[in-house]
Amino acid sequence: MAICREVTTQAADTAMSLNDMLKPSTHCQVPLDRWVEFFVKDWLVPNFRPAFRAAQWPVDQVMRGLEGFLHAVPFYAMTIFFVAVAWRFAGRGVAIFTLVSFLAIEAVGVYPDTMTTLSMIITAVLFCAIVGIPLGILSASSDRFEAILRPILDVMQTIPSFVYLVPIVMLFGVGMIPGVVATIIFALPPIIRLTSLGIRQVREELVEAGYAFGSTRRQVLWEIQLPLALRMIMAGLNQTLMMALSMVVVAALIGAGGLGLTVYTGLGRLDVGAAFLGGFGIVLLAIILDRITQGIGAGAEQRRANWTFTGFVKRITGFARA
Amino acid sequence: MQKLTVKNLYKIFGAAPEEALVMARNGAGKDEIYRKTNSVVAVNDISFTVNRGEIFVVMGLSGSGKSTLVRCLNRLIDPTSGEIYLDGDDKAGSVTAADGENLRQIRLRRISMVFQHFALLPHRTVAENAAYGLKARGMSAKERRDRAVHSLSKVGLDAWADAYPGNLSGGMQQRVGLARALAVDPEVLLMDEPFSALDPLIRREVQDQLLKLQDEIKTTIIFITHDLQEALKLGDQIAIMKDGKFVQVGTAEGIVSQPSDDYVRAFTSDVDRSRVLTPRRMMQPALPAAEMAGLGKVRADSYLCDVFGDLSTGRKLAVVDDDGSYLGVLDPLSVFAHLQATENSTGIGGRA
Numbered sequence: 001m002a003i004c005r006e007v008t009t010q011a012a013d014t015a016m017s018l019n020d021m022l023k024p025s026t027h028c029q030v031p032l033d034r035w036v037e038f039f040v041k042d043w044l045v046p047n048f049r050p051a052f053r054a055a056q057w058p059v060d061q062v063m064r065g066l067e068g069f070l071h072a073v074p075f076y077a078m079t080i081f082f083v084a085v086a087w088r089f090a091g092r093g094v095a096i097f098t099l100v101s102f103l104a105i106e107a108v109g110v111y112p113d114t115m116t117t118l119s120m121i122i123t124a125v126l127f128c129a130i131v132g133i134p135l136g137i138l139s140a141s142s143d144r145f146e147a148i149l150r151p152i153l154d155v156m157q158t159i160p161s162f163v164y165l166v167p168i169v170m171l172f173g174v175g176m177i178p179g180v181v182a183t184i185i186f187a188l189p190p191i192i193r194l195t196s197l198g199i200r201q202v203r204e205e206l207v208e209a210g211y212a213f214g215s216t217r218r219q220v221l222w223e224i225q226l227p228l229a230l231r232m233i234m235a236g237l238n239q240t241l242m243m244a245l246s247m248v249v250v251a252a253l254i255g256a257g258g259l260g261l262t263v264y265t266g267l268g269r270l271d272v273g274a275a276f277l278g279g280f281g282i283v284l285l286a287i288i289l290d291r292i293t294q295g296i297g298a299g300a301e302q303r304r305a306n307w308t309f310t311g312f313v314k315r316i317t318g319f320a321r322a
Numbered sequence: 323m324q325k326l327t328v329k330n331l332y333k334i335f336g337a338a339p340e341e342a343l344v345m346a347r348n349g350a351g352k353d354e355i356y357r358k359t360n361s362v363v364a365v366n367d368i369s370f371t372v373n374r375g376e377i378f379v380v381m382g383l384s385g386s387g388k389s390t391l392v393r394c395l396n397r398l399i400d401p402t403s404g405e406i407y408l409d410g411d412d413k414a415g416s417v418t419a420a421d422g423e424n425l426r427q428i429r430l431r432r433i434s435m436v437f438q439h440f441a442l443l444p445h446r447t448v449a450e451n452a453a454y455g456l457k458a459r460g461m462s463a464k465e466r467r468d469r470a471v472h473s474l475s476k477v478g479l480d481a482w483a484d485a486y487p488g489n490l491s492g493g494m495q496q497r498v499g500l501a502r503a504l505a506v507d508p509e510v511l512l513m514d515e516p517f518s519a520l521d522p523l524i525r526r527e528v529q530d531q532l533l534k535l536q537d538e539i540k541t542t543i544i545f546i547t548h549d550l551q552e553a554l555k556l557g558d559q560i561a562i563m564k565d566g567k568f569v570q571v572g573t574a575e576g577i578v579s580q581p582s583d584d585y586v587r588a589f590t591s592d593v594d595r596s597r598v599l600t601p602r603r604m605m606q607p608a609l610p611a612a613e614m615a616g617l618g619k620v621r622a623d624s625y626l627c628d629v630f631g632d633l634s635t636g637r638k639l640a641v642v643d644d645d646g647s648y649l650g651v652l653d654p655l656s657v658f659a660h661l662q663a664t665e666n667s668t669g670i671g672g673r674a
Contacts, residue, residue, distance in 0.1 A: 205439050211429070212396055
């Protein structure tokens with residue numbers, strides 16, 4: 001394959017402006033688009049499609065199981081469960097909000113779609129945690145690993161999700177599971193970053209104390225670093241959750257169902273009402289999940305540590321060291 | 323009886339420690355080595371021995387390498403060169419030669435540590451913190467709690483066993499740190515500026531408590547500080563550290579009365595000897611109990627300046643500990659003679 005496309009020779013005949021002369025494309029056009037196409041279509045897909053298909057198997061299992069379960073639970077039981085969880089972790093206000101939201105979602109007729117979306121979100125966040133927390137731990141313990149990982153995460157966070165929808169369809173096909181896979185890729189960075197940050201900001205002296213008393217690396221990780229990074233990890237999980245929710249509509253483009261599909265079809269038919277219903281469900285679900293996970297994060301801190309407020313602020317700001 | 327022996331210890335931070343090590347061995351200074359090799363010599367040819375039951379204080383300003391030195395002793399930082407031994411100098415007791423598992427055993431059972439900012443786990447109770455070293459050993463929950471509470475009672479905090487560190491004052495937190503270190507019943511206790519983060523009043527209180535505790539447990543302590551008063555108060559031996567080297571090693575009296583160079587003299591010049599020296603340091607061996615009973619009493623760990631009233635009578639005094647048992651005899655004449663001599667030797671104009 002030629003590296004450059006043929007450059008039109010006419011340009012050389014006519015008097016060339018300095019501007020044109022200095023443009024790389026006058027002399028050599030780089031066909032990056034064709035290279036990428038070649039890489040994905042002729043190398044990645046034929047060689048690795050079975051591997052990617054196999055990799056989506058666990059996602060598939062969890063997703064189907066969860067979706068079946070959430071749809072099987074009666075509406076009132078699900079509502080009671082969420083209200084109870086909200087009350088326990090986030091207080092009475094959030095509990096009342098949760099109750100009203102669930103009733104509203106059911107009343108406008110998007111409850112089944114909401115459950116489908118919820119199962120997608122939970123699956124995506126679960127796999128993000130399974131993959132992301134170990135990667136965050138590794139990245140905290142090795143500067144070299146972090147140096148490699150950081151640009152990859154930067155790309156994952158900045159690249160528009162539409163860009164990788166095409167290769168995902170080629171590798172995974174269309175449907176619910178490819179949608180979840182796209183969501184996992186999009187929502188993974190925060191949990192990795194914040195796990196790493198949380199572990200790195202544990203005071204050096206505490207880690208030293210662990211080793212000084214004969215702890216192994218594993219003991220230091222489990223008894224000192226992870227508990228003290230817990231709040232930060234929970235914040236990462238919350239961020240991951242929010243990003244997963246924002247992918248719901250995009251995932252519908254490649255065949256995922258749920259509230260995203262309602263918005264997408266509404267968009268296609270210029271059906272303002274349907275699109276609004278989807279958005280209504282997504283927003284309410286987002287607020288409920290955000291408040292509950294934030295509550296769990298803060299609660300975990302209080303129950304485990306019973307810290308004074310100032311002590312907590314000091315630790316977060318790293319001030320205790322000074 | 324030698325408990326800890328350190329021989330020719332070096333620690334060099336930087337990309338090329340070998341080159342810097344050669345230069346340091348040939349007597350090049352810290353600045354010169356840094357200019358030429360871009361490596362920092364934190365610990366430069368340190369050798370010392372500490373006897374069982376002694377408090378060995380390393381006093382130095384920030385950047386002198388004292389924190390690096392103490393971390394080399396339990397190999398939180400691996401020394402670049404040199405030897406560290408427990409109990410004499412045979413290979414079996416070598417800390418520097420210990421591999422992963424042996425080093426872990428040394429840390430679990432023989433050397434423990436107290437940290438400047440306490441380093442307590444905020445999500446564990448006081449008792450769980452005190453039991454930390456025992457848990458790493460794999461001791462059962464009940465046994466380690468019993469031992470942790472016993473250790474806490476030594477520092478007077480057994481009533482706080484189920485509180486969290488965040489609810490304790492700084493002085494109390496450091497006593498928990500001390501209880502944690504003592505719970506493993508260590509042969510050597512490393513203390514890295516343990517009282518520096520405390521208020522002056524509290525600091526004095528915990529210093530007294532440490533001395534009292536030391537009378538009981540008689541462990542071997544390596545104590546790091548930047549505070550000369552603290553060094554003089556606590557140390558059986560005191561090493562003054564500067565730029566990675568010991569510039570003088572000696573007793574409190576030796577340091578204040580015969581500073582080895584201008585650096586040490588500058589430190590000690592404004593030290594009031596009567597506030598440094600205690601009856602315990604100045605006393606002579608006790609007389610038979612019958613004779614002691616007739617004498618006036620002074621506390622062993624009060625300062626001379628606090629007992630000038632008693633001394634001014636000119637009569638000998640019995641030195642007692644807090645329980646009232648006799649430790650020795652204090653002779654006012656020798657005390658005043660000593661104070662006068664040291665004052666002259668280090669006063670304005672320097673020594674003759």
